[in-house]
Amino acid sequence: xxxxxxxxxxxxxxxxxxxxxxxxxxxxxxxxxxxxxxxxxxxxxxxxxxxxxxxxxxxxxxxxxxxxxxxxxxxxxxxxxxxxxxxxxxxxxxxxxxxxxxxxxxxxxxxxxxxxxxxxxxxxxxxxxxxxxxxxxxxxxxxxxxxxxxxxxxxxxxxxxxxxxxxxxxxxxxxxxxxxxxxxxxxxxxxxxxxxxxxxxxxxxxxxxxxxxxxxxxxxxxxxxxxxxxxxxxxxxxxxxxxxxxxxxxxxxxxxxxxxxxxxxxxxxxxxxxxxxxxxxxxxxxxxxxxxxxxxxxxx
Amino acid sequence: xxxxxxxxxxxxxxxxxxxxxxxxxxxxxxxxxxxxxxxxxxxxxxxxxxxxxxxxxxxxxxxxxxxxxxxxxxxxxxxxxxxxxxxxxxxxxxxxxxxxxxxxxxxxxxxxxxxxxxxxxxxxxxxxxxxxxxxxxxxxxxxxxxxxxxxxxxxxxxxxxxxxxxxxxxxxxxxxxxxxxxxxxxxxxxxxxxxxxxxxxxxxxxxxxxxxxxxxxxxxxxxxxxxxxxxxxxxxxxxxxxxxxxxxxxxxxxxxxxxxxxxxxxxxxxxxxxxxxxxxxxxxxxxxxxxxxx
Numbered sequence: 001x002x003x004x005x006x007x008x009x010x011x012x013x014x015x016x017x018x019x020x021x022x023x024x025x026x027x028x029x030x031x032x033x034x035x036x037x038x039x040x041x042x043x044x045x046x047x048x049x050x051x052x053x054x055x056x057x058x059x060x061x062x063x064x065x066x067x068x069x070x071x072x073x074x075x076x077x078x079x080x081x082x083x084x085x086x087x088x089x090x091x092x093x094x095x096x097x098x099x100x101x102x103x104x105x106x107x108x109x110x111x112x113x114x115x116x117x118x119x120x121x122x123x124x125x126x127x128x129x130x131x132x133x134x135x136x137x138x139x140x141x142x143x144x145x146x147x148x149x150x151x152x153x154x155x156x157x158x159x160x161x162x163x164x165x166x167x168x169x170x171x172x173x174x175x176x177x178x179x180x181x182x183x184x185x186x187x188x189x190x191x192x193x194x195x196x197x198x199x200x201x202x203x204x205x206x207x208x209x210x211x212x213x214x215x216x217x218x219x220x221x222x223x224x225x226x227x228x229x230x231x232x233x234x235x236x237x238x239x240x241x242x243x244x245x246x247x248x249x250x251x252x253x254x255x256x257x258x259x260x261x262x263x264x265x266x267x268x269x270x271x272x273x274x275x276x277x278x279x280x281x282x283x284x285x286x287x288x289x290x291x292x293x294x295x296x297x298x299x300x
Numbered sequence: 301x302x303x304x305x306x307x308x309x310x311x312x313x314x315x316x317x318x319x320x321x322x323x324x325x326x327x328x329x330x331x332x333x334x335x336x337x338x339x340x341x342x343x344x345x346x347x348x349x350x351x352x353x354x355x356x357x358x359x360x361x362x363x364x365x366x367x368x369x370x371x372x373x374x375x376x377x378x379x380x381x382x383x384x385x386x387x388x389x390x391x392x393x394x395x396x397x398x399x400x401x402x403x404x405x406x407x408x409x410x411x412x413x414x415x416x417x418x419x420x421x422x423x424x425x426x427x428x429x430x431x432x433x434x435x436x437x438x439x440x441x442x443x444x445x446x447x448x449x450x451x452x453x454x455x456x457x458x459x460x461x462x463x464x465x466x467x468x469x470x471x472x473x474x475x476x477x478x479x480x481x482x483x484x485x486x487x488x489x490x491x492x493x494x495x496x497x498x499x500x501x502x503x504x505x506x507x508x509x510x511x512x513x514x515x516x517x518x519x520x521x522x523x524x525x526x527x528x529x530x531x532x533x534x535x536x537x538x539x540x541x542x543x544x545x546x547x548x549x550x551x552x553x554x555x556x557x558x559x560x561x562x563x564x565x566x567x568x569x570x571x572x573x574x575x576x577x578x579x580x581x582x583x584x585x586x587x588x589x590x591x592x593x594x
Contacts (some may be wrong), residue, residue, distance in 0.1 A: 023398065029408055032411070032450050036426040042434075043425070043428070095325070100326040121578065127510070128514075130567050133549075196318075225417070252421045256421055276422050287413055287417035288410070290413075
């Protein structure tokens, strides 16, 4: 005779509860992303629908949020600031990042590879405020000395700092992309007698190009969203830069610098939230594109 | 013997050149890390001592140590950890153990990716709008910790998920075959076998949360607040607090005439903590990976 052991009712109930909790946590990320958009939107919404002039916002260089008589909320110069440091950072970080990814993935022995990956991980872990501090105390005097400019807090400084910050993400995701190239590709190429460089240049890079593109996009996302480093390293001039030695102000830095002083629910305060919505939309689009590209690679 | 012809020699030369160039690129990435950390230590050396850690900033933050910001950071990190870990681990359990490959799961994945990509200053705006104003928590440690928790959630989700995915399917099947339910299997087989990955994620969360500045600037961190020295319960969760990262920002940009060693000392403590925490995460990973039985 078999005796059926029944689990106590409370245990089954507890289990059901836990499973519901797991489902809730599972969807929490969606709730948080919506929550972020909702609350940022909510704080800026009143001004967005009353008195907000998109033409002025996007196409005017005049950012005079605290002016008594001539209040202007044009973020063109801020967008130009963000774009200039991001472009410079990518011009430096993309070749170096992909070069390093190729080196780590193709030229290194197992041991060197593990060591380099650890170093890259540590590089990625340095807080942005420390990068900003480095820009302020190390890069600033160097730029003044080497380029004979009166001030070293400029596009060049911010761009180099941002490049150093985005390289790790490009390397680690780029390396994944190279690793994902099927071995049969390599074997076929090696069977034809190619050198390692020919293999990389003619086979691996074309085969991994989508993954590498995604790596670059995530680097762009990081650079656009970076706050403290650019706040400290790019100077505080709201203008469209004409050279690498011009000081600029980015979208992120503007929020960080002015939110503390803007009275809660004033127009100025709400405009800063609208800039937040703009930033959220930019990074959302960049990340979405990167994700679609990566999935496209996997789908094949 | 074989004699290399000119074509082969060219090929080999190109290979050598490429190798050298790529090596140089990698070197240019690694060297700054060593130079920077070395330089920070060099400049901070005169001020680093145990006293520096346990005395409050004094004299308009131009003297003294970093006790108040250090303790504030510990509070924020610990509370954000307590909030983010259960949510993150359970979310990863859902994604890896329950979710099927549907469009809805894809949306969740996309949300996780995007949550990781949202700029830190936008997290700050969210924290201000949602926790400080809407939830009436005011500027407080708890509001800052909640903001940090949401910001660092993807770190925990990603590494827990990786750990869960590496537990072989037969482990689960064996467990189901003896009549265990799904949750019992997870609780007694899957989670214990992936504890190393979860731990790594938690440690990385700590390092990320400790270094962030922007999200706490408007949600709970203050420029200056003196607390009782040596009392680790000096803050209340609904107080505002100083934070190490914010303190570094303040004394290097907002306060004039700060002695040079002070910000360097603060930076070294911050970088040192973050790098040490990361090193622990790496050590845990390597050690447990080598002990893995499958």
